Amino acid sequence: MNDNVIKVENLVKYFDGRCVLDGINLTVPRGCIYGLLGRNGAGKTTIIRILLGLEPATRGRTSLLGTESTNLAPKIRGRIGCVAEGHNLIQNYKVERLIKLCKDLALQWNDESFGHLIETFRLPMDRRVKDLSMGMRAQLNLSLAMAIDPELLILDDPTLGLDTVARRQFLELAIEVIQKQDRTILFCSHILSDVERIAERIGILAAGKLVVDCPLEQLKNRVKKLRVIFSESVPANLYLTEIINQQIQGREMAITVANWNRQKQAILETFKPSSCTEIPMSLEDIFIECTRPNPQPVEIA
Amino acid sequence: MLTLIKREIRDHELFFIGSVILSAVLIGLSIATLDGHYWIELVTFDSPAGAIVLPIIIFGFFAMGAVQMNTDRIRKISAFISILSVSRNRILLAKIIAGLLAILIALVPLAVTVTILLRIHAPPIPIFYVMVLEIFSGTFLITLACYFIGLQAGWNSGRPIPAIVGLALTCILATLILIKGFTPEIIVILSLFIVASLIRTWHLFMSTPL
Numbered sequence: 001m002n003d004n005v006i007k008v009e010n011l012v013k014y015f016d017g018r019c020v021l022d023g024i025n026l027t028v029p030r031g032c033i034y035g036l037l038g039r040n041g042a043g044k045t046t047i048i049r050i051l052l053g054l055e056p057a058t059r060g061r062t063s064l065l066g067t068e069s070t071n072l073a074p075k076i077r078g079r080i081g082c083v084a085e086g087h088n089l090i091q092n093y094k095v096e097r098l099i100k101l102c103k104d105l106a107l108q109w110n111d112e113s114f115g116h117l118i119e120t121f122r123l124p125m126d127r128r129v130k131d132l133s134m135g136m137r138a139q140l141n142l143s144l145a146m147a148i149d150p151e152l153l154i155l156d157d158p159t160l161g162l163d164t165v166a167r168r169q170f171l172e173l174a175i176e177v178i179q180k181q182d183r184t185i186l187f188c189s190h191i192l193s194d195v196e197r198i199a200e201r202i203g204i205l206a207a208g209k210l211v212v213d214c215p216l217e218q219l220k221n222r223v224k225k226l227r228v229i230f231s232e233s234v235p236a237n238l239y240l241t242e243i244i245n246q247q248i249q250g251r252e253m254a255i256t257v258a259n260w261n262r263q264k265q266a267i268l269e270t271f272k273p274s275s276c277t278e279i280p281m282s283l284e285d286i287f288i289e290c291t292r293p294n295p296q297p298v299e300i301a
Numbered sequence: 302m303l304t305l306i307k308r309e310i311r312d313h314e315l316f317f318i319g320s321v322i323l324s325a326v327l328i329g330l331s332i333a334t335l336d337g338h339y340w341i342e343l344v345t346f347d348s349p350a351g352a353i354v355l356p357i358i359i360f361g362f363f364a365m366g367a368v369q370m371n372t373d374r375i376r377k378i379s380a381f382i383s384i385l386s387v388s389r390n391r392i393l394l395a396k397i398i399a400g401l402l403a404i405l406i407a408l409v410p411l412a413v414t415v416t417i418l419l420r421i422h423a424p425p426i427p428i429f430y431v432m433v434l435e436i437f438s439g440t441f442l443i444t445l446a447c448y449f450i451g452l453q454a455g456w457n458s459g460r461p462i463p464a465i466v467g468l469a470l471t472c473i474l475a476t477l478i479l480i481k482g483f484t485p486e487i488i489v490i491l492s493l494f495i496v497a498s499l500i501r502t503w504h505l506f507m508s509t510p511l
Contacts, residue, residue: 054380077388084380088377
């Protein structure tokens with residue numbers, strides 16, 4: 001049995017001659033919570049749309065649960081829950097009617113879990129979807145996606161529009177889902193603290209490329225930000241590979257390096273800095289560094 | 302599949318109500334005249350009423366196809382449904398079945414009534430029944446063709462040219478029937494046109510990003 005629930009191979013997508021995705025390779029193993037990050041317009045939603053077969057790829061292959069995205073049979077789709085960006089529900093339907101439609105079309109429906117969610121979110125059944133607040137729509141969308149007990153849950157900015165309490169509830173639910181054996185989540189969000197809280201593996205999209213694809217802990221260990229102070233000015237011939245960002249001010253240099261290792265440390269020490277201190281980095285700091293416009297994007301994998 | 306068809310019917314119930322009303326009015330007219338020939342005159346446009354009824358049917362079902370696809374596109378209904386356990390093929394099939402049902406609701410009761418009226422009032426000559434069959438199969442085909450043109454025009458609603466071309470095609474088909482009537486050649490042309498439209502609609506729906 002193929003253990004990669006999501007597989008993306010050399011994915012290329014052009015929109016009106018503009019390259020949005022440039023040779024993306026990505027795999028998500030069963031049971032993994034994968035956090036896909038990127039700035040607005042980086043191509044996160046496009047990847048998800050291609051994965052779900054809503055958008056054709058220009059080149060490359062994508063598959064979900066071992067089936068090509070272009071060929072997803074209803075039986076496979078029935079094992080995938082999805083919360084789309086903007087919560088694209090049928091706006092003119094009443095909540096009750098939308099729920100009935102989803103229930104009738106679902107291969108399996110967990111009444112108990114769905115009832116629990118509806119009760120938690122206190123969703124009004126007699127109101128039209130378009131009359132619900134953005135937060136309520138997000139909650140409804142999430143409840144519908146969770147009700148089918150999905151093997152794979154795809155969440156495209158699911159907490160957009162949710163207040164702090166609802167966001168926390170959502171994250172706890174996501175954790176509950178992953179705790180059920182073999183559940184996999186692909187989670188795109190702009191709220192990095194949410195991703196940091198639940199994701200095991202991180203992918204960062206920048207300039208159409210997946211510049212980061214590794215476990216969260218590994219990412220934190222591999223990307224280092226150092227403040228290096230030299231006795232005189234910063235040596236002009238100082239060169240390290242895979243520099244993500246470098247700022248020099250007089251004798252002081254702040255440098256962010258990818259794939260930090262002993263070899264790079266040894267090279268830096270040959271320039272005899274008077275001090276070298278590591279600046280702790282959160283996922284948000286790493287994200288900002290990795291998505292900074294850079295003539296030569298550095299890949300961390 | 303039944304759920305999808307029911308959804309289409311409920312979302313476009315106005316067209317179904319319209320079909321029932323149209324059918325009832327025509328049946329009423331046929332019975333009121335107590336003459337089976339009236340309907341034949343009506344459809345072959347030998348009467349002024351016939352020239353009004355056929356365009357209503359044609360443009361009504363063109364509108365139904367256009368509205369079905371256009372509301373789907375604007376409200377992103379297929380995008381939502383297709384991430385449930387439903388394939389795009391089934392979504393389109395449900396739309397077409399709903400359209401077919403609306404057409405049949407408009408035509409079948411009328412055809413049955415006219416046949417009964419013929420049996421009661423006209424002499425038992427088989428040619429009458431052949432004529433009724435030709436007229437109703439022709440009306441069914443022209444309506445179906447216009448419905449498919451409507452589906453394509455509705456799906457391409459963001460671009461005005463395909464919609465205008467669709468409307469122009471509908472007008473050409475209506476004029477062709479008005480001039481030539483339901484001859485076997487016209488029925489063959491219509492059948493070929495319907496197959497081509499169906500393939501084009503299917504291709505459009507399957508290949509366009511949702």
